[in-house]
Amino acid sequence: MAKVIEGLYYSNEHEWVKVDGNIAYIGVSDHAQDALGDLVYADCGAADTVVSAGDAVAVLESVKAASDVYTPVSGTVIKVNSELCDEPEKINADPYGCWLFAIEMSDSSELDGLMSAEAYDAFCKQ
């Protein structure tokens, strides 16, 4: 069963958002890493880019497929987790411990449109 962590926001594209002040850390859910399978490549995007909610920021590739990671919130990418480029398999092992990129939010009310852990868990079971 895919794990869901309390206290995070979730998108219907299976990203999670961890909020620290005005900074949003974004990663992919356990459900997403399981669906992707063994990851072999991670491109976590570029810092200092201005993005809108729904933009593709990062790319994850498994043995079988490439998958875009979208930002659920708008703002400026302030840092990317480039360590994951060399060890994308860490995301399989610990999806909630691996943020891909961090965004300084321009409109934190966008978080209201995301799911709670409970709602996301139900969403995955649909």
Place this chain on the structure above:
Amino acid sequence: MSEPKKTPLCAEHEALGGKMVDFCGWYLPVQYPTGIIAEHNATRNEATVFDVSHMGEILVEGEGAYDFVQGLVTNDIAKINTGRAVYSPLCYENGTCVDDLIVYPWENGNIFIVVNAANDDKDYEWIASHAPAGIKVTHVSHLWGQIALQGPGAAEIMTKIGLDSANKLKFFGAGKYQLLGAECLISKTGYTGSGGFEIYMPADKAVEVWRLLLENGAKPAGLGARDTLRFEACLPLYGHEISDEITPLEANLGIFVKPDKGEFIGREALLNAPARKQIGLEFLGRGVARKDFKVFANGVEVGYVTTGSPSPSTGKNLALALISADTPDDAAFTIEVRGKQEPAAVIPTPFYKKAK
């Protein structure tokens, strides 16, 4: 879309936690909880079992079956008279591929043909439509289960289950063996490059054979590993390396085209030198070079990737590409990945070769 078909082993895969997908109209596991890379490595280093019951089977019966099949396929099937299976492309008049298949000797001079699941109905219709009077072509896919036991540990498992005699088969050797009270067709063949056997059993015996192999040490492996394994060994996949737009000569399968054996469908077209060639590339850029990504030589588009994947056995990122035949191997190759030109270099194929 209709519901995907289920092999006799479907419930076994689900019980093992297989991640089930629709593959060519069949409900099959792309991987088990172990994952593609672990299943790949288990095949290279130990022994694994793959459910390949989705493969199609066609029986050709009657006086002249041998000559009829010889006139359909590009390879010379003479070796079936010595108890060997024969791999061959099956071509259209223009030399492109209907499919690739394995021809097995059967009782009374009849012939058993194993084809790809994706092409099962098309192949049956193609073969049946060319059959002369007196030749009976029967589609028997539903009667057969098939399990591939692959890897260096396969022989030991065959001994454990009382089939040491099958270990004496030569590469591509085939025969009938009793297993669990059923007559099975067994050949020393496979689609992984790691050696092993393919076992064909009556469909209602598949579960028992599957469980027996697992009990004796084989690990289950899914379609994902099957693809990375065959890719490293540079074994073609229909729809990728070969298709109805690609000839076997272009796909580096010239050794399976034998114009000297006499007439066969596609022979005339296959006498001409191919306009394209297959090459192996090591992808040196970022990401993974995947099917249909464009390939450039010295900045000029020369072809496309037919299969690209990380290669667990070599640790490299590799691709097979179909490019213009006149492209020099020492050109500066690039592959377009998400709009960017990323470097690649020609390397020898197959990418993986089993130690002798």
